[in-house]
Amino acid sequence: MDKAEFWTLLERSAEETTDPDHRLTWLTHHLSRLSPEHIADFQLGLEAARRPIDTYAMWGAANQILDGLCSSDTFWYFQPWLIGQGQRFARNPDNLADLPAVRVLAGRGHENWSDAEWPQWEALDYVAADAYERVTGRRDGLHEALKARGHRVYADPEPNDQPWNSDSLTEIAQRLPRLARLFPRRQHVTP
Template sequence: MGRRARELLDEMPLGEVAALARAEWELRARSYRVDLWGAAYLINGGCSDDGFEYFRGWLMAQGRDVFERAVADPDTLADVPAVREGLDLEAEDMFGVADSVYWDRTGQAPTDTADYPQLSAFWDRDDKEERRRRLPRLDAVLG
């Protein structure tokens, strides 16, 4: 998946690659949320810092509709077939591909990135009642 994206980006003008890198950073920042991290934790059977980054790479690769619904309400991920199949959902090769292409072509990182927001307090993702309350549909599918 990442290889094809890289091939397409390699053919684009550098300014467009930088714009895509910026757009990816904005999506990464928008999806940096405790509730989505909890969904990733439940879906993947745990979720480290890096795992959450790679999960969000997978999420971005699912397209705008899935991404927007999940950011608005992570419990909607229960509707995604790959989630229902119990697959480990990470796409490290998709995460940062535009940054990587930009770096390879210029020797520097794009300077225009987005800051991650401050996270609210984490909830106990191993607490079954809390999971059921916060992510009832995902818990029913994966619990």
């Protein structure tokens, strides 16, 4: 499976349904019809798509959308969600303001977002492993196959750019002006 096939499969799942759980079912079914090597290629494609958005700049954008509540785990789950938006998703963090899935969240507090709307999709990280197990019967088979190919699996953000203070209203206004207008920070009340 090459890069184009990875994106085609991911985007076809979005054409079938917008519900994240149904997309996972669809992807698992279709991946299970491929060879173990192609399933591993899908996981490598997912990780390759993750690298350019694993940045402090994108983390700041996610933090703005999530009203300052974006931990490292939350950012890790945000990345596959962003990839799930398709190949043409924004690489410039402030351009996330153009994504329909982001715009629908604006003006509503995160407590009013449905589960399907939340900008996170952790389960996409596991779809290839599930399909691999279905095909081979080996529970940790995908991890072993990737290791045999010399691939280092990582499970936490490893931003590759300069950190910045994504809680600073001044920096947010300079770096993310469009997202700052769509998602103005609210005051959090501490009990």
